[in-house]
Amino acid sequence: MKLPPLHALMCFEAVARHLSMKKAAEDLCVTSSAVSQQITKLEEMVKVRLFLRSPRYLELTTEGRIYLRAIRPAFNQIAEATQRLMDDGKPNKITLSCTSGFAIQWLLPRLPAFEKMNPGVETQISTTNRQVDLLSEGIDFAVRHGSGRYPGLESDCLLNDRLRPVCSPQLIPPEKALSSPLDITRFTLLHDEHRMDWALWFRAVGINNANTDKGPVFVDSNGVIEAALAGKGIALLRGALVSEEIENGSLVNPLRVAVESPIAYYLVYDESAVLQRMSRRFRDWIVSTAAAEKNEYPV
Numbered sequence: 098m099k100l101p102p103l104h105a106l107m108c109f110e111a112v113a114r115h116l117s118m119k120k121a122a123e124d125l126c127v128t129s130s131a132v133s134q135q136i137t138k139l140e141e142m143v144k145v146r147l148f149l150r151s152p153r154y155l156e157l158t159t160e161g162r163i164y165l166r167a168i169r170p171a172f173n174q175i176a177e178a179t180q181r182l183m184d185d186g187k188p189n190k191i192t193l194s195c196t197s198g199f200a201i202q203w204l205l206p207r208l209p210a211f212e213k214m215n216p217g218v219e220t221q222i223s224t225t226n227r228q229v230d231l232l233s234e235g236i237d238f239a240v241r242h243g244s245g246r247y248p249g250l251e252s253d254c255l256l257n258d259r260l261r262p263v264c265s266p267q268l269i270p271p272e273k274a275l276s277s278p279l280d281i282t283r284f285t286l287l288h289d290e291h292r293m294d295w296a297l298w299f300r301a302v303g304i305n306n307a308n309t310d311k312g313p314v315f316v317d318s319n320g321v322i323e324a325a326l327a328g329k330g331i332a333l334l335r336g337a338l339v340s341e342e343i344e345n346g347s348l349v350n351p352l353r354v355a356v357e358s359p360i361a362y363y364l365v366y367d368e369s370a371v372l373q374r375m376s377r378r379f380r381d382w383i384v385s386t387a388a389a390e391k392n393e394y395p396v
Contacts, residue, residue: 101142108135109147110172113165116155174232178369190219191379194231195240197224198289198318199362202338203256204240204383211382218375226290226316237370238380242291245363253380255387256337256362259355260294263339263348265328275352278302285330286312287321294333294358301356322348337390 111121112132122129140147147161157165195204200222212218223229229236231250245252262281269275269284278299286295292314299307312330315321318338325332326347336355342348364383371377 101139102135105135105139105142106168106172108132109139110165110169112136112148112155113157113161116157118155170233177232177235178367178372189373189375190221191238191376192221192223192236193238193240194223194225194229194236196226196242196317196319198320198322198338199240200224201319202322206341207386210386211379214382215375215378218379220379231365231367231370237373237376238364238366241363241365243360243363245361247363247365249367250365251368252363252365253384254361255364255383256335257358258335258337260298260333260335260358261350261355262298262331262333262352263343264325264331264351266346266349268328268331269349269351278304278352278354279307281331281352282307287324287330287332288312288314289318289321290314290316291360297358298333298356302354337387 107125108121108131111124112118115121115124118129118132118136122132125132136148143164145160145164146158147164149156149158193204204222208220212220223236228241229239231237231239240255241247241252245254264284275281282304286309288295292309295309296307299305299309313324315324318334321332321334322339322342324330325334326342331351335358336343339348343350364380366380371380
């Protein structure tokens with residue numbers, strides 16, 4: 098892989114941003130002639146004209162515009178990583194992207210403990226189901242629901258406890274307790290956007306022909322939990338997300354059968370995120386907190 102000289106790329110990006118050799122030179126603290134020479138060197142190397150030049154204007158060619166869009170994310174990543182390195186040891190904010198369900202049901206009840214240990218830290222939580230681009234969007238960490246394989250990123254498992262059916266005690270009172278997994282098919286099944294957990298659960302308990310397509314689909318687990326609390330059906334959830342509801346009796350296990358899932362909740366981040374001391378503390382805290390709570394949720 099042959100890379101062009103970094104200085105030539107810096108000159109190209111600056112000239113493309115300003116469409117001016119003079120302004121680019123001022124940005125880079127060099128002469129306009131030096132910038133022009135670097136642009137010529139880059140064009141000769143790639144054998145493509147990147148700018149249209151005239152005495153009155155400077156304009157990117159089509160190839161130049163495409164090349165700029167392709168390399169600009171790399172410059173943004175370098176700038177972000179450098180800023181993180183320069184900020185090491187300074188009290189700054191931590192940014193986290195996750196679903197509203199994970200934020201409300203798991204993170205927010207535990208976050209005060211981290212903030213108490215680290216006075217002055219600012220934790221910004223962006224709730225979204227969209228898979229964010231961590232570096233280009235300036236986000237330190239994301240919590241993702243998946244297999245744990247995220248090319249180019251680090252990942253630490255947070256929640257991997259078993260899936261279990263839960264519902265309101267008003268939906269299935271004790272005197273009408275279920276005796277078989279097949280009994281669940283008589284009720285409305287509540288799904289999150291993945292909609293695969295119920296099929297997995299039924300196969301794990303030996304039922305291969307259950308109709309798991311019925312029932313409403315919610316954007317994330319928060320909607321599923323609210324529907325279950327309202328007695329609208331049976332949800333399939335991890336105990337870590339409903340530990341408080343199970344403890345206070347607002348949700349119950351209608352059938353004491355839990356199954357393993359091939360997917361889990363992971364903390365995902367670019368390794369440059371932990372260049373900052375506070376970010377390292379947050380990573381260590383959230384991973385250790387999740388690990389300490391594993392296997393504490395009864396079937």
